[in-house]
Amino acid sequence: MPHRSWTRLTLRRPDDWHLHLRDGAMLRAVLPHTARDFARAIVMPNLVPPVVTAAQAAAYRDRILAALPEGLRFEPLMTLYLTEATDPDDVAHAFLSGVAHAVKLYPAGATTNSHAGVRDLDKVRPVLERMAEIGMPLCLHGEVTDSEVDIFDREAVFIDRVLKPLRRRIPDLRLVLEHVTTQDGVDFVRDQPKNVAATITTHHLVINRNAILAGGIRPHYYCLPVAKRETHRIALVQAAVSGDRRFFLGTDSAPHLDAAKLQPCGCAGCFTAPVTMSILAEVFEAAEALDQLEAFASLNGPRFYGLPPNEERITLVRGEPWSPPAAVATDEGPVTVFDPGFPLHWQVGS
Numbered sequence: 001m002p003h004r005s006w007t008r009l010t011l012r013r014p015d016d017w018h019l020h021l022r023d024g025a026m027l028r029a030v031l032p033h034t035a036r037d038f039a040r041a042i043v044m045p046n047l048v049p050p051v052v053t054a055a056q057a058a059a060y061r062d063r064i065l066a067a068l069p070e071g072l073r074f075e076p077l078m079t080l081y082l083t084e085a086t087d088p089d090d091v092a093h094a095f096l097s098g099v100a101h102a103v104k105l106y107p108a109g110a111t112t113n114s115h116a117g118v119r120d121l122d123k124v125r126p127v128l129e130r131m132a133e134i135g136m137p138l139c140l141h142g143e144v145t146d147s148e149v150d151i152f153d154r155e156a157v158f159i160d161r162v163l164k165p166l167r168r169r170i171p172d173l174r175l176v177l178e179h180v181t182t183q184d185g186v187d188f189v190r191d192q193p194k195n196v197a198a199t200i201t202t203h204h205l206v207i208n209r210n211a212i213l214a215g216g217i218r219p220h221y222y223c224l225p226v227a228k229r230e231t232h233r234i235a236l237v238q239a240a241v242s243g244d245r246r247f248f249l250g251t252d253s254a255p256h257l258d259a260a261k262l263q264p265c266g267c268a269g270c271f272t273a274p275v276t277m278s279i280l281a282e283v284f285e286a287a288e289a290l291d292q293l294e295a296f297a298s299l300n301g302p303r304f305y306g307l308p309p310n311e312e313r314i315t316l317v318r319g320e321p322w323s324p325p326a327a328v329a330t331d332e333g334p335v336t337v338f339d340p341g342f343p344l345h346w347q348v349g350s
C-alpha cells in the first residue's frame, strides 16, 4: 500500500534519546509534553550547576519523577556531565547500579551550560577507559570550540580532530554522536562497524540554515549545532528513514524562556517535544518510509542502550491539519513551541 494513503500508524511507544528537561518551573511545564508521547528519555545533565556525580543524578531523577503529573508514566534515563575532575569510580558505580545510562561530553564552551565541560581530553582518559571496560556509552556534543573554525564547519572538524583519534585510542568505547547535523557525520557513523551511533533531532530533519536567516533573524530556529545546508538536511532524512540501526531519535528538545531567546544574544535550542511525533510522521510520510518510523523512534535506540523496546503501542492518526499550541506557559513565562513551517496532519491518538 502506498504510504501516502496511510491514515493510521501503530508503533511501539517511542523514546527520546536526547532531551533537556531543565529543573523547577520549566521542568514542571515541559515534562508532561514528553511523557505524553514517550516512555523514556536520556536526560541531559547541563543544569546549573551540572549533574556530575551519581548522587546528583539520583537526586535529579527524583525531582523529575516528583514533577510528573498524576496518571502519566515516564522513565528518565540519567546521564552524568563529564568534567576534568570526574571520578572514574563514581561513574562506574552510577552505571553499574543503574543510576546513570551514559556520560555526556561537552567540549567546554560549545553550547548551553558547557563551561564546566572538557578542555583537554587527556584529563578524562581514565574515565573513558573505565567506561569502555564496563560498556557505558559516551554521548558527545560533537563540535570544536576553536573560534578560528567557521561555525558551520565545527561538527566536521570535530570528527576529524577529536572523534577519529578517540576511536583509534579507545576503540571499545561506545559513542553516540549527538544531534548529528552533517553528511560528514552521517558518513562517519556509517563507516564504523561497531560501537558508534548517532541521534538525529526533529528540527534538523525539517529546517536548513535558511530558516534562521532568510527574511529576518528567527531566534526560534537557532540551536546548536546550527542547522546546515539543505544537502546536509537531506542526508539526515536519508539516514533516519534508512532503518540503519545506528541512527535513532534524540529530539534535543531544549526549552528556553522566550525572554532568553528573544534578545541580542539569545540562547540556542528548539522546543520540539510537543510536536515531534507529528513532525516525524510528516517527514517519514514524505519520504514514503512510514514503515521505518518505528525503527527510528522506538527500536534502534533501546537496542544501542541495551534496553528492551517498549511493549506499549501508540497510534498516529492522519486527519485534517491541526494547530499545535504556539507556546507552552511556565510560571516564569512562555516557551515557544517549534513551528516546522508546514501543516501537521498527524496526531498521536489518545
Ligand SMILES: NC(=O)N[C@@H](CC(=O)O)C(=O)O
Pocket (backbone or CB within 6 Å): 020, 046, 111, 112, 141, 222, 223, 224, 225, 252, 254, 255, 268, 269, 270
Ligand atoms: N541544542 C541546543 O541548541 N541547546 C541545548 C544544548 C545542546 O544540546 O547543545 C540546550 O541545553 O539548550
Ligand SMILES: [Zn+2]
Pocket (backbone or CB within 6 Å): 111, 141, 178, 179, 224, 225
Ligand atoms: Zn549539544
Ligand SMILES: [Zn+2]
Pocket (backbone or CB within 6 Å): 018, 019, 020, 044, 252, 254
Ligand atoms: Zn541537547
